[in-house]
Amino acid sequence: MCFILHSAAVRQGIVDTVKRALGDPKVKSVVICGQNGIFCGGADIKEFGTNMSGPPLVPMIHAIEAANKPVVAAIEGSALGGGLELALGCHYRIAHSKARLGLPEVSLGLLPAAGGTQRLPRLIGVPAALDLITTGRHVAAAEALQLGVVDRVAEHSTVDAAVKFALSVAAKPLDARRISTYPCPCPSDFDALFEGAMQKVRQNARGAIAPVACVQAVRAAATRPYLQGMEREKELMATLFTSGQARALQYCFFAQRAVSKWSMPNGARWDTSKPRPVHKAAVIGLGTMGRGIAVALAQTGLSVVAVETQEKQLMEAKQAVSGMLERGAKRRGLTPAALHKISYSHDIQAVADVDLVIEAVFEDMALKKKVFQQLSAVCKPGTFLCTNTSALDVDHLASQTRNPELVVGMHFFAPAHVMKLLEVVYGPQSSPQAVATAMQLGKKMGKVGVAVGNCRGFVGNRMLKPYIEQAFFLLEEGATPELVDRALEEFGFPMGVFRMSDLSGLDVGWRVRKGDGLVESGLASGQPTRLREGRRYSPLGDLLCEQGRFGQKTGRGWYQYDQPGSRVARSDPWFHSFLEEYRARHGLVARRIDHQEVLERCLYALINEGFRILEDGIAAGPEDIDIIYVFGYGWPRHRGGPMFYAGMVGLARVLERLEHYHQAHPDVPYLQPCSLLRRLVASGSPPVHRWREVIKKLHSQL
Numbered sequence: 199m200c201f202i203l204h205s206a207a208v209r210q211g212i213v214d215t216v217k218r219a220l221g222d223p224k225v226k227s228v229v230i231c232g233q234n235g236i237f238c239g240g241a242d243i244k245e246f247g248t249n250m251s252g253p254p255l256v257p258m259i260h261a262i263e264a265a266n267k268p269v270v271a272a273i274e275g276s277a278l279g280g281g282l283e284l285a286l287g288c289h290y291r292i293a294h295s296k297a298r299l300g301l302p303e304v305s306l307g308l309l310p311a312a313g314g315t316q317r318l319p320r321l322i323g324v325p326a327a328l329d330l331i332t333t334g335r336h337v338a339a340a341e342a343l344q345l346g347v348v349d350r351v352a353e354h355s356t357v358d359a360a361v362k363f364a365l366s367v368a369a370k371p372l373d374a375r376r377i378s379t380y381p382c383p384c385p386s387d388f389d390a391l392f393e394g395a396m397q398k399v400r401q402n403a404r405g406a407i408a409p410v411a412c413v414q415a416v417r418a419a420a421t422r423p424y425l426q427g428m429e430r431e432k433e434l435m436a437t438l439f440t441s442g443q444a445r446a447l448q449y450c451f452f453a454q455r456a457v458s459k460w461s462m463p464n465g466a467r468w469d470t471s472k473p474r475p476v477h478k479a480a481v482i483g484l485g486t487m488g489r490g491i492a493v494a495l496a497q498t499g500l501s502v503v504a505v506e507t508q509e510k511q512l513m514e515a516k517q518a519v520s521g522m523l524e525r526g527a528k529r530r531g532l533t534p535a536a537l538h539k540i541s542y543s544h545d546i547q548a549v550a551d552v553d554l555v556i557e558a559v560f561e562d563m564a565l566k567k568k569v570f571q572q573l574s575a576v577c578k579p580g581t582f583l584c585t586n587t588s589a590l591d592v593d594h595l596a597s598q599t600r601n602p603e604l605v606v607g608m609h610f611f612a613p614a615h616v617m618k619l620l621e622v623v624y625g626p627q628s629s630p631q632a633v634a635t636a637m638q639l640g641k642k643m644g645k646v647g648v649a650v651g652n653c654r655g656f657v658g659n660r661m662l663k664p665y666i667e668q669a670f671f672l673l674e675e676g677a678t679p680e681l682v683d684r685a686l687e688e689f690g691f692p693m694g695v696f697r698m699s700d701l702s703g704l705d706v707g708w709r710v711r712k713g714d715g716l717v718e719s720g721l722a723s724g725q726p727t728r729l730r731e732g733r734r735y736s737p738l739g740d741l742l743c744e745q746g747r748f749g750q751k752t753g754r755g756w757y758q759y760d761q762p763g764s765r766v767a768r769s770d771p772w773f774h775s776f777l778e779e780y781r782a783r784h785g786l787v788a789r790r791i792d793h794q795e796v797l798e799r800c801l802y803a804l805i806n807e808g809f810r811i812l813e814d815g816i817a818a819g820p821e822d823i824d825i826i827y828v829f830g831y832g833w834p835r836h837r838g839g840p841m842f843y844a845g846m847v848g849l850a851r852v853l854e855r856l857e858h859y860h861q862a863h864p865d866v867p868y869l870q871p872c873s874l875l876r877r878l879v880a881s882g883s884p885p886v887h888r889w890r891e892v893i894k895k896l897h898s899q900l
């Protein structure tokens with residue numbers, strides 16, 4: 199018999215068919231398999247928010263385990279969440295060698311509540327079960343066999359192998375095959391093990407509650423009889439099930455899939471735009487970003503031409519890229535086949551026959567323009583020309599080429615071979631095919647691509663500007679880098695804004711501000727002003743740069759470091775007295791600032807810019823912004839992304855706080871609530887999935 203488990207109807211089907219099979223004397227054993235090569239992806243997450251009907255999962259799995267005929271799970275494709283829990287209720291599990299198994303509920307803000315937390319530790323031991331349940335990681339069939347999750351691995355037809363096996367065990371006793379009856383192997387270092395596990399999840403979870411509940415549930419398996427453990431599992435699940443974190447994480451699951459279904463304001467869409475295959479790609483410029491992009495391209499199996507005009511830089515890059523590929527292959531237990539996929543050249547002519555080029559030279563418009571002019575002349579007709587700029591005008595670069603429709607931005611995040619986010623930036627002339635090709639290439643590279651319109655900083659960096667600006671203002675008003683960072687890290691960011699600024703280098707923003715004509719030399723004039731064209735401006739970052747304090751790389755920034763390049767940020771008494779002198783010089787009186795103000799000022803200013811981005815049509819929907827922030831900027835996933843978070847806080851509340859802060863700081867335009875936010879509040883603050891309707895209406899009225 200073949201089944202899929204997903205919704206109420208599927209569960210009803212399983213209950214009825216298993217019952218029939220068990221009651222039929224002609225049936226000696228039962229095989230449960232999936233449909234279309236997938237065993238089961240677990241419970242239907244969409245059902246969670248509704249009145250769940252149909253037979254519940256737990257009694258269904260109990261009935262299967264209690265059956266007096268052998269039940270074998272034939273696992274092809276995926277057995278995830280409730281799917282694996284169903285398989286654990288079967289008496290035997292046979293998996294195809296390409297199958298993947300796991301209990302990913304934790305990543306949805308839940309725990310495996312159909313007996314997963316109670317059966318898995320009984321089957322494979324507490325440490326391995328803790329690892330799988332608290333991380334939610336998927337394991338391949340070979341690892342599942344090694345761990346003891348499955349009994350056999352099949353190379354060919356799993357169903358055939360399972361049927362054959364089921365017949366061979368038809369007469370065998372089943373008592374020793376019911377996992378719920380197993381004692382949970384109790385490690386001798388029990389307390390240390392659970393304390394260690396709890397400490398680890400608390401450290402990694404950044405405030406997420408599900409991993410903690412997972413540890414508590416597994417602990418119950420190790421300390422209580424099975425049925426009592428099941429009670430604890432249910433109790434813990436009940437707390438998680440209705441939590442805001444579960445809502446946020448499940449929103450992220452669907453948002454991640456929604457962004458792949460991109461659309462452009464001109465009506466072009468993912469399902470009507472055909473990508474062109476890319477067999478050979480090139481990277482121009484082998485600094486940090488170019489090297490990471492070359493590695494990520496080669497790891498997808500593409501032929502890559504890596505171009506760097508500076509001979510010394512080329513040699514260094516070659517060595518660095520080879521090292522990155524070797525280490526990557528070692529981590530995955532593979533030979534570094536990708537090493538042979540890259541050829542190096544200092545001559546741009548080497549890219550003549552590639553299908554797609556990614557330019558990653560220094561962030562300087564004049565230089566990039568020159569590269570695009572050269573590429574347009576050198577490349578074969580039809581080659582897509584992409585720029586990895588993080589903020590510069592993609593249209594302007596496109597205008598340097600003969601075929602602007604072939605130009606898009608591919609904005610990777612550092613380190614480019616690790617970070618999952620890719621902003622694919624289209625301009626008014628970019629063809630849908632160019633966008634589709636960049637999105638598809640990103641997917642092949644393991645990236646989460648988000649298609650966005652062209653504007654200064656695109657989506658991610660554009661929203662970062664008001665966030666950083668507020669952090670600077672807070673220092674002027676009485677906060678310290680430590681206080682601001684602590685508030686943001688307690689919120690769930692892996693690093694606060696100042697530690698992040700020290701890591702990425704203060705000189706990056708300084709260069710941009712200089713280019714914008716914002717920087718006055720404080721050292722020369724003695725007192726740089728704090729206004730630029732009527733808008734409040736903080737020269738604090740510029741003043742640190744003038745002192746050569748560029749962050750970690752110079753050993754000094756907002757914090758101090760033991761030596762240049764060291765990562766441990768320590769509070770810097772020099773900076774604190776510098777700040778006091780600065781305030782005194784400008785007649786600023788420090789006041790007490792609390793975490794709430796830090797969060798409201800920094801996050802609501804960022805969110806307000808997000809609304810402006812939606813209003814401007816730069817992002818198609820709130821999901822695009824949220825995925826960019828979760829995958830590229832360390833926004834805590836269990837808070838769903840900035841736009842989702844605004845909905846959770848309440849749009850009226852966000853509006854009211856922005857109005858309050860704008861009244862107090864009328865010279866800060868970023869704090870002025872934007873019209874889309876006002877419009878949404880006036881429309882009764884609809885849930886985030888309904889914002890597109892309001893945006894559409896707004897656009898149609900413009």
Ligand SMILES: CCCCCCCCCCCCC[C@H](O)CC(=O)SCCNC(=O)CCNC(=O)[C@H](O)C(C)(C)COP(=O)(O)OP(=O)(O)OC[C@H]1O[C@@H](n2cnc3c(N)ncnc32)[C@H](O)[C@@H]1OP(=O)(O)O
Pocket residue numbers: 238239240241242243244255276278279280281283302303306308309310311312314435436439440452455456
């Ligand atoms: C007070 C109240 C107390 C209440 C107590 C309540 C107790 C309730 C008891 C519940 C028992 C718990 C049961 C169990 O423990 C819980 C679960 O099983 S949660 C689900 C766990 N499973 C997952 O997390 C898997 C998620 N899916 C995937 O990883 C992948 O989709 C896949 C299965 C590996 C397939 O990958 P791909 O082939 O790449 O395909 P896509 O990812 O693009 O997906 C295609 C399509 O399907 C949609 N989808 C996928 N999985 C689910 C799902 N589990 N539910 C709903 N929809 C799903 C996905 O969104 C795509 O949709 P599309 O974009 O095409 O519209």
